[in-house]
Structures are given as C-alpha cells and as structure tokens.
Amino acid sequence: MSATATRIATSAVTATAAPRRRRFRHGYGRPLLEVAMIPITIAYLFPLYIMVSMSFKTTSEIASSTVAPPQSLFLGNYETAWVSAGLGRAMLNSLLITAVSITIAVLIGAMAAFAIVRGNRRTSTWKLMLFLLGLMIPGQLGMVPLYILMRDAGLLQTHASLIIFYVGSLMPMTVFLYTGFLKTQSPTYEEAAKIDGAGWWKAFFHVVFPLLRPVTGTVIIVNTINTWNDFLTPLLYLAGTENRTLPVAVFSFQGEFASEWGLIFAGMMIAALPVLIVYFFLQRHVIQGFAGGLKG
C-alpha cells in the first residue's frame, strides 16, 4: 500500500462517522444513475429478447416483423429442431463429452497439484511454470500436429478425440487453480494421515481431495462452460458426424435450413439454455468463479 493510501487509511480510523457513511452511499447522484441505467439495460437485453422471441415465432410471423413479439407460444420450432434436426443426439454428445472430460480433468489436475505443491519443493516452481506456459500458447499453434496425431490414431470423429483434447487443454487452468489454493492450506492433515500410515491414494482421496472442495467448484464451473461452448475443435474433429456437439450442430443448421430462422433460433436456444439455466441458479458462484479464478 502506498504512503498516501496509508495516510488516508489512518485518518479514516480516527474520523469514522456512521451517519456520514449513509449519506455518502445514497448520494444525490443515485436516482439519476438509476434512470440512466434503464435505457442501457433495455438496449443490452434487446439481442436476448430477439433470440427468445424468434424461437417461438412461425415463419409467417417472422416474415411480417422481425421484432414484434410472437402471437402465441408456438413450440413447432423446438419440436423440429429436437426431433427432425437431431439436436437431441447432439445434446447427449455434448453432455457425455463435457461430463467425462471435466471428471478426468478434475481428478488428474488435483493429483498434479498435490504432487507440485507437496512434492519436491525445489522443482515445484518449474513444474508449475511448465503448465502455466499452456495458458499463453494459442491453440492454433498445435492445431495441425494434433489433428494429424488424432487422425493417425484413428480417433477423428469419435468422442474420445475431443475428450483427450479437452483434458489436455484444460490442464493449465485446472493445475493453476488447484496449486494456487493448495499453497494456502497447511499440510497438517496430510502429515497426520502420513503418520497414521495412510498410503498415497488414501491420503489423496480422504484428505487432500476433500480439502480442495471449495476450489473444485470453481474448476468445474469454469471448465464446464468453456468446454460446452467450444466450437472450433469439435468442428474440426466431429463435423458431419452423428457425434457432433450442440454448437457444431446448430452452426450446421445455417446451411441445412437456409432461411428458416425460427428453427435456427430454437436450436440456438437449446444450445445456450442448459448453461444459462445453471448460471441463473448458481449465479453468485459462477461470477465469483470467473473473477476469482483469474486472480488465482
């Protein structure tokens, strides 16, 4: 903290006055700001309104106005998107790939952090740096070699190719979050477990992993959203197959159903809603996860 800040802080201690605080917080600027936020919020929500309203509109309603709200809650677009256009299958693919990738990433990421933080201390910084390097390298650099690797291994067009890709590419963020948290924890419990004769696995599953629970929540939230919403790699590995994920399937709508915008919008809603619903239930955790995850 700078000298000025310290001086201000010291003077604050000597001059705190509760009524002042209230007046300060509810200054005269507040109603003005509230009024100003109304048009800003409406403009910001306009695209979301378009997305929701379009998905419930019939083709003729869309033709007459792109902005007017739907006359009724027409569900035909959703039915076609889900059944005929095969989004049900795409949803299953997305769920499977995301769930398996995140489970493996959480498990081996926590193990790695355990080894880095509680292992040989002299090399721990280097090991961590090796993983953090991955946060800086754009995925584009390794895109061709990895594609060739997957092709030669016969994994293209399979769920496995994407699961391997996600587990590997999620490692830097996962290890970063886990090591950051584990460093702040005292090793007392692990030492006790060791003295009691617990093996590595026992110590990890019964002591370390439960200890990491708060940050596991963050790891799951941040990784799940990034995996579920990913587009380029699933496009490369799975496009044109039954195994494609939701974003790829909805993208291909554009070509398959040229100007049937009602149908395309229903597909967009189906792809975006699962994460949005979870978000509105866990909003505080999600926002803290994203903000806190970055600061480490």
Next chain:
Amino acid sequence: MSTALAERVSAASGPQAPSRAGRPGGAARRRRLAPQWFLAPALLFYAIVVLYPSVAGGYYAFTDWAGGAEANFIGLDNFREMLDDQAAVASLRNTLLIAVSLTVVQSGLGLLLALALNSAIRARNLLRTLFFAPMMMPPVIVGLLWQYIYTPGGPLDTALGALGLGGLIQSWLGSSDIALWSIIASVIWHHVGMSMVIFLAGLQGIPWELYEAAALDGAGKLRQFLSVTWPLLGQAITIATALTMTSSLKLFDQVFVMTGGGPGVSTQTLSLIMYREAFVYGEYGYGSAIALVLTMIVAFIVFLQMSITRRGEVDA
C-alpha cells in the same frame, strides 16, 4: 522418482530445513507428502495435447508441408510469402485492430458498468447477473444471433427506424468499411460482463474508509476516483486488459459465423486464415507459420502488458 532418490534429494538440501521455523524436520517430511508420479497423468495429457503439438507446429512453420509424405525445411519462405499475401497482411492488420479497439472499448465500458453497479442503485444484483449472462452463451450462437440482428431490414434496422434513427442504417455486415466494427460491437456485447466482473471484484477490494477519508478531506467524486479508485484498481486493470487482449487476438468463432472474413478480406483474422490455409487448402506448413506469428504476437503482448501495467500499479 524413487524413494531412495527422493531421500537423497532431501538430504542434499538438508541445511535449508532448520530455516522452517519451529518445525524441526518439517521440510524433509513435507517433501515426502506427495509422490512425484501423481504428476504423470496430467503431464501425459498436457504433453500430448499442448506441448508436443505446439513444438511440432513451431517446426512445421518452417517447412512446405502440404499433408503429403514430404516436409522440406524452407527456412523463412513461409513468412516471406505472408508479406506478399494480401489476405495475410489484411488479417494481421485486422487482428491488431480488433485486439486494440476491443481492449480499450470493452475495458472502458466494463469499468463504467462496474462503477455504476458498485453504487447503491436499485436492482444492482439483478443487473450484474444480466450483464454477465451473455458470457455463458457459446460464441458461435452469439455470432448467429448478431448475424441475424444485422441483416438488412432486420431487428437492428427496425429498432433504429422506430427510434427515428433510420438515417444511421448501414449495410452492417455487407460493407467492407463497417463489417469489422459490427463484429467488434457484437463481441463487446458478449464479453463486457467479464470486464465488469473483474473491475467489480477490484472495486470491492478497496477499503470503504479510504473514500470516507477522502470525502472528509474535501475530495469530490472525480478527485476520489482519480486518487483512490484508479491507483488501487491497478491489479484489476492488468487482469482485465491482458485477458481481453489475448482472447481477442485469437478471435475466431464470431467472425467465422458472421462474415467468414468478408466482404473481400475486410474481416479476415489470423486465426481465420490459419484455419482456411491448413484445413481447407491443406497447406499445413503455411498455416502453421500463420499460427506462429499469432503466437509471437500473443507472447509479445503478454510481456509488454505485464511490464507496462505493473509499473503503474500500487500494491494493495
């Protein structure tokens, strides 16, 4: 690492142990709390997916590999070719333009939103939730949504007309002068919540007493912002701008969906032509060279940003 070796290592660094105050032998014991092979699975996946491909990609950048059996080392030829490639030059210019303007505008708007929603206004929690919500949407879906919003006679034109601003109507994605800015606007809509959230966390970390003291000393709102908020936000500014800059350098999904790089080459980006050269034309060597240029820019920006913003920071 074998147990014997681990013991030898811990014995070798023995003299350091007593410095671990009040915990005799603690360091040696702690060293054996986790086995090194616990690192193996993570390292294996990371090496297969990130480390090996990145190194190999860096090598291919100097070859003429086009998918066949032969990959000849051709030195810097790929990079010389980029200089003569109109699409590559345009994509480099566009990528830098996108990165700089997105970082400035999105961080600025994010800070204004954070300041507004950090005050005691009504519904501030609801507004925070709403402004962050688009961050949850797949970028490709946001691209499709905005592509529709920008269609001639579509929602944006209709809304502008209804507001009496019909004169502003443009060919949003069809004009090579406007298309890049239309895409940038849609990305700001998508990501401004992220900047807002980082700044909110920064603002909430500033002790309330500082404002009170500043107010007592007669500082107005602006003076308080300049003398208290701004210097203490240093950390948040570093994070928010570095994150926006590096992610916008890699921008792909939205551009791919909305314009595919057009009209002409007016919205081509490095990641877009890298994808096209490598996976549409099969020019693996040339595509990897473009990816290497992108990597160098990202690395440069990361180091530049760290050294510049760190200097102006106050350790809070």
